Amino acid sequence: xxxxxxxxxxxxxxxxxxxxxxxxxxxxxxxxxxxxxxxxxxxxxxxxxxxxxxxxxxxxxxxxxxxxxxxxxxxxxxxxxxxxxxxxxxxxxxxxxxxxxxxxxxxxxxxxxxxxxxxxxxxxxxxxxxxxxxxxxxxxxxxxxxxxxxxxxxxxxxxxxxxxxxxxxxxxxxxxxxxxxxxxxxxxxxxxxxxxxxxxxxxxxxxxxxxxxxxxxxxxxxxxxxxxxxxxxxxxxxxxxxxxxxxxxxxxxxxxxxxxxxxxxxxxxxxxxxxxxxxxxxxxxxxxxxxxxxxxxxxxxxxxxxxxxxxxxxxxxxxxxxxxxxxxxxxxxxxxxxxxxxxxxxxxxxxxxxxxxxxxxxxxxxxxxxxxxxxxxxxxxxxxxxxxxxxxxxxxx
Numbered sequence: 001x002x003x004x005x006x007x008x009x010x011x012x013x014x015x016x017x018x019x020x021x022x023x024x025x026x027x028x029x030x031x032x033x034x035x036x037x038x039x040x041x042x043x044x045x046x047x048x049x050x051x052x053x054x055x056x057x058x059x060x061x062x063x064x065x066x067x068x069x070x071x072x073x074x075x076x077x078x079x080x081x082x083x084x085x086x087x088x089x090x091x092x093x094x095x096x097x098x099x100x101x102x103x104x105x106x107x108x109x110x111x112x113x114x115x116x117x118x119x120x121x122x123x124x125x126x127x128x129x130x131x132x133x134x135x136x137x138x139x140x141x142x143x144x145x146x147x148x149x150x151x152x153x154x155x156x157x158x159x160x161x162x163x164x165x166x167x168x169x170x171x172x173x174x175x176x177x178x179x180x181x182x183x184x185x186x187x188x189x190x191x192x193x194x195x196x197x198x199x200x201x202x203x204x205x206x207x208x209x210x211x212x213x214x215x216x217x218x219x220x221x222x223x224x225x226x227x228x229x230x231x232x233x234x235x236x237x238x239x240x241x242x243x244x245x246x247x248x249x250x251x252x253x254x255x256x257x258x259x260x261x262x263x264x265x266x267x268x269x270x271x272x273x274x275x276x277x278x279x280x281x282x283x284x285x286x287x288x289x290x291x292x293x294x295x296x297x298x299x300x301x302x303x304x305x306x307x308x309x310x311x312x313x314x315x316x317x318x319x320x321x322x323x324x325x326x327x328x329x330x331x332x333x334x335x336x337x338x339x340x341x342x343x344x345x346x347x348x349x350x351x352x353x354x355x356x357x358x359x360x361x362x363x364x365x366x367x368x369x370x371x372x373x374x375x376x377x378x379x380x381x382x383x384x385x386x387x388x389x390x391x392x393x394x395x396x397x
Contacts, residue, residue: 035226036233039120040068044285046237049108049122050195051099052130052175058096059127059175060191063111063119064199064238065277067284071240074247074280076273077192078111082251083263084270086110092258114251114266116274117281121234122225127175129221131168133198136218137205139165140197142174142190150177192248199246202239210236249276252319267319268394276320279355296349298383299326303335309387313357316394317385320356325381335388337361338396344382353383358395 039046045067052060061078080096088106089097095114099107104122112119125133134140141163148159157177159170166174175191208214210232224231251273253266266273298317302310314324339361342350350362390396 035120035230036237043118044069045281046234047117047119047121048234048238049111049119051104051107051122051124052127052191052195053099053124054127054176056100058099058107060188060195061096061107061111062192062195063115063117064241065117065281065284066238066241068237068240070284071242072245072247072284073238073241073243074249074284075192075195076115076277077188077248077250078114079188079251079264081262081264082114082253083256083258083265084110084114092263094261094263114270114273115277117277123231124223125221127172130198131172133168133218133221134166134171134201135168136209136221137198137201139167140171140194140201141165142171142193142197144174148173148177148179150179188250192250196243196246196248199238199241200243202235203241203243206236206239210239247280247321249280249319249321252315267316272316272319275356279320279352283352295321295323296353296382297323297325297380298353298385299328299381300324301328301330301384301386303330303332303338303386303388304391305333306393309391309393312393313385313387313391317353317356322353330386335386336390338388338391339363339386341365341384341386342382343384346382350383353385357385357391359385359391360396 036046045065048064048066050060050062050064051058058080061080063076063078064073065076066073078095080094082095083092084095085092086095086098088110089101095110096107098110104124108119108122143163144159144161147161148157150157157173159166159173159177171194175194178187202209209218215228215232218235219228219231222231224234226234251264251266253264255262255264257263300310300313300317310327310329314327317324338357338359340350340354340359340363342362342364345364347362347364354360354362388396
């Protein structure tokens with residue numbers, strides 16, 4: 001009987017200890033900071049810096065801006081040759097000099113200043129990591145318009161054409177190959193396409209990739225400022241992004257030679273890219289569905305005597321992702337006021353177009369057809385902008 005009482009007392013003590021331990025664990029977990037939730041509490045958008053590097057230099061720098069409620073996202077490419085006065089280095093140089101000479105934190109802070117947004121999270125992968133992740137995902141789907149067969153002094157680059165799925169080795173080729181006389185923009189587009197394909201593949205394989213059993217194999221290839229549990233949560237969230245409607249953007253500017261290297265200086269002293277980011281993020285988080293479902297076609301007509309006004313404004317609208325089909329002089333060169341003509345009856349988009357140059361004058365025209373499906377020539381253009389004397393080259397005053 002005495003032994004039974006001792007055993008019974010010990011049982012209750014063990015039970016009490018277990019309850020205390022479980023309660024403590026629950027309290028600790030519940031009190032643990034959640035950086036993803038905290039970020040969304042301060043801003044409805046998730047901003048993430050994604051860097052793909054090779055031999056310590058960024059090959060691709062993208063900022064993903066994602067709005068979870070609608071699953072809408074935009075991705076901004078930061079060219080490595082973007083030229084800035086970098087105060088922490090005490091000189092004018094490429095933005096990626098911060099990455100190679102300082103660290104990812106200094107690089108991220110400069111990109112925050114460039115875009116005018118806070119970026120709380122980053123993810124870094126080198127080419128070996130990205131190649132391995134590509135294989136874990138079962139390959140990345142990209143479109144290659146023409147076959148690639150390039151022989152260099154050290155290797156041969158071969159890629160098929162069409163909609164193809166590339167494994168880790170082939171995606172490395174896709175990202176790195178260079179055609180003779182190929183524009184830098186084409187190379188940047190391929191790399192950005194690779195990141196878009198990566199995000200799509202994450203979504204398609206999310207159940208497996210973020211499972212408790214499989215995620216340890218994923219996290220080893222990603223360097224981040226998040227703990228493993230939070231990185232899993234962040235990747236799981238952005239994997240939900242609707243990549244079919246992903247809005248790609250890039251920093252645009254004028255190229256100048258500085259100290260023997262070509263630097264890309266953002267237009268309007270960097271204010272343009274901030275305006276693009278502000279308008280894009282505002283559209284993503286809008287309660288109405290006014291985001292671009294397609295690329296709108298516009299024409300820009302110079303209604304003044306200022307030479308090159310329409311051409312320069314064309315570059316401005318292309319930076320915002322519009323397709324400028326025609327740049328020409330207007331029927332008159334004495335328009336006092338700038339006006340936007342809406343050919344498709346889309347007031348919301350017309351307003352967005354006007355906001356870029358602060359134009360508030362609009363006119364709607366009726367699209368006429370001589371038979372169903374056969375539109376007149378001007379119907380190929382969604383909006384016409386006629387620049388007047390009140391336009392100073394950037395804004396309507």
